[in-house]
Amino acid sequence: MERPNMERNENKTDLLLEVRDLTIQYVTDSGTVHAVEGLNLRLGRGETLGFVGETGAGKTTTALGIMRLIPSPPGVVRSGEILFEGEDLLRKSEAEMRTVRGGKIAMIFQDPMTSLNPVMTVDRQIAEMIRLHRNVSEAEALERAGDMLELVGIRRERMRDYPHQFSGGMKQRVVIAIALACDPGLLIADEPTTALDVTIQAQVLELMKRLKRQFNASMILITHDLGIVADICDKVAIMYAGRVVEYADKRSLYGNPLHPYTIGLFKSVPDLEEDVEELSVIPGLMPDPMELPSGCAFHPRCSMAEESCSRVRPEAVELEPGHFVACPVRARMMGPVR
Numbered sequence: 001m002e003r004p005n006m007e008r009n010e011n012k013t014d015l016l017l018e019v020r021d022l023t024i025q026y027v028t029d030s031g032t033v034h035a036v037e038g039l040n041l042r043l044g045r046g047e048t049l050g051f052v053g054e055t056g057a058g059k060t061t062t063a064l065g066i067m068r069l070i071p072s073p074p075g076v077v078r079s080g081e082i083l084f085e086g087e088d089l090l091r092k093s094e095a096e097m098r099t100v101r102g103g104k105i106a107m108i109f110q111d112p113m114t115s116l117n118p119v120m121t122v123d124r125q126i127a128e129m130i131r132l133h134r135n136v137s138e139a140e141a142l143e144r145a146g147d148m149l150e151l152v153g154i155r156r157e158r159m160r161d162y163p164h165q166f167s168g169g170m171k172q173r174v175v176i177a178i179a180l181a182c183d184p185g186l187l188i189a190d191e192p193t194t195a196l197d198v199t200i201q202a203q204v205l206e207l208m209k210r211l212k213r214q215f216n217a218s219m220i221l222i223t224h225d226l227g228i229v230a231d232i233c234d235k236v237a238i239m240y241a242g243r244v245v246e247y248a249d250k251r252s253l254y255g256n257p258l259h260p261y262t263i264g265l266f267k268s269v270p271d272l273e274e275d276v277e278e279l280s281v282i283p284g285l286m287p288d289p290m291e292l293p294s295g296c297a298f299h300p301r302c303s304m305a306e307e308s309c310s311r312v313r314p315e316a317v318e319l320e321p322g323h324f325v326a327c328p329v330r331a332r333m334m335g336p337v338r
Contacts, residue, residue, distance in 0.1 A: 016185060016218050017043040017066070022080030024058075024065050027073065031290040035061040037242040039080070040316070043235075045185070048212065048219040050233035050250075052226060052265070056286050058242040059222045063188045066220075067107055068097045084186070103133035106179035107188040111195050112171035115178070116163040122149070122174045123159035126181050133182040148177040152207060169200035176208065180215055187212065190222045205232065226269055230254060238262045241287055241297035247316070248323035258325045258334075260302045296327070304329045 019041045026033040036058045043049050051059045064070050066082055068089055082089040089100065101107075109115050117125055126145035130136060136144070146156045152173040154166075163171055172192060179187060189208065193201035209232055212219055221232055229236055229250070236253045238246040238261065246259040257263050264282035284301040287293055293300055299309040306329055314326040318337045325331065 014044045015042060016045045016047075016085065017041075018081075018083040019062075019066070020081040020083070022062070022065060022082065023078040024061055024070060025076050025078055027076055033074075033289045034242055034292050035075075035289060036065065037292075039242070039244055041237055041244060041247065043186070043218050043220065045218055046216055047235060048221060048233045050229035050236045051220060051222045051239060052224070052229055052236060053239035054224070054286050056289065057239040059239055060190055061242075062239075063107065063190055063220065063222060066188065067101060067105060068092075068094075069101075099133065102129050102179075102184070103182045104184050105186045105188065106182070106184040107190065108172075108175055108179050108192045110191040112168065112175045113163065115175050116171060118163055121160045121162055122154075122166075122177075125174075126178050129178050129181050144181065145177075148181050149174070151180075151211070152177045167200075168196055169204060172196065172204050173207065176204075176211065180211055180217075183215055183217075185217060187217050187219045188222070189219060191224070192221075193228075208232070226265065238265070241292055242289065243297065243326065244316075245298065245314075245326045246324065248320070252320060252323045256320070256323075258319060258323065258330050259327050260304045260330075261298050264301075 019039060022036055022039040024036040026035055039058070039062060041049065051062065053059055061070070065077060066089070070077060077090060080090070084100070084105065089097065092100070116122070123142055123145040126148055127138065127141035130141040130144050131138065134141070146159050149159050150156055154170060154173055154177075163174070166174065192208070193204050196204060205228060221229065223229060233250055235247070235249050237244045238259065240261050246253065246257070246262045253262070257266055261282070267280040268282060270279060282301055287297055287300070293310065295308075295310040295312050296302070296305070296314050299305040302309065304327075309329070312328065314328050316324040316326045317331040319325050319331060319334045321337055
């Protein structure tokens with residue numbers, strides 16, 4: 001997706017994160033995986049951005065790129081800028097990034113057990129994060145750890161427990177406590193409820209909403225679930241084959257999806273009020289990231305595709321105020337915003 005001109009729709013003083021033309025690849029013996037291609041996004045202070053797309057769209061790789069956690073090798077950041085509070089994270093040293101991770105940007109992963117040390121009590125894991133980023137004593141850090149556990153709904157008397165003594169939902173609450181312990185400006189949540197049952201999912205999501213407001217943090221939420229995005233997010237970025245194909249505020253995108261892929265995603269969501277024998281699906285499969293189609297990567301699956309779609313890589317066009325779409329067919333039908 002070419003870099004859209006979003007400046008007129010956002011106050012630069014409120015801008016927390018801006019990603020410009022980010023390209024990330026994984027170079028393997030089998031070939032080059034084009035994970036993220038020319039990605040652009042902007043996130044304001046206090047905003048929540050939902051990243052939506054099928055598995056393999058590049059959502060998690062984008063998040064890891066922002067955190068500078070792309071495994072290298074085989075991962076390579078080919079181009080781009082990641083401006084956080086006006087500073088390019090790609091130009092920072094690893095020592096400088098260690099102060100950013102956890103202190104200014106924190107991440108919640110899908111499976112809490114991969115984030116927790118099984119042989120450390122949870123209070124010491126939270127305290128370790130606090131002491132890494134704050135000049136406090138061990139006693140002060142442990143006191144803060146107890147406060148954070150209570151904040152996420154875990155009784156203080158359980159602070160000396162080990163991860164295996166908690167349920168899946170409680171483990172994820174501990175991970176959230178660790179992520180928020182140093183009051184980061186940006187929280188990245190990568191499918192934070194995927195490993196939880198539906199009831200616990202709702203509780204954890206409600207907790208995240210409350211804490212986000214309380215800490216006045218910005219958040220990037222990575223998910224497949226359009227319902228979760230509708231409940232939590234302010235803006236939405238739809239990703240396909242490493243590119244953002246549609247970007248808008250939630251009301252605009254849900255009220256009037258414009259990219260054929262986005263329309264397909266919404267049609268595939270079951271409607272409980274309709275009696276249908278077969279669910280709507282997007283034909284075909286996600287392309288092989290080692291062999292992306294020329295032109296628009298979605299054109300082999302697109303009902304609106306024209307011959308030129310296989311040749312020309314689409315640029316993002318603002319078709320409604322603040323609503324950017326990378327589809328030349330739709331752009332020709334509607335015309336850009338003047």
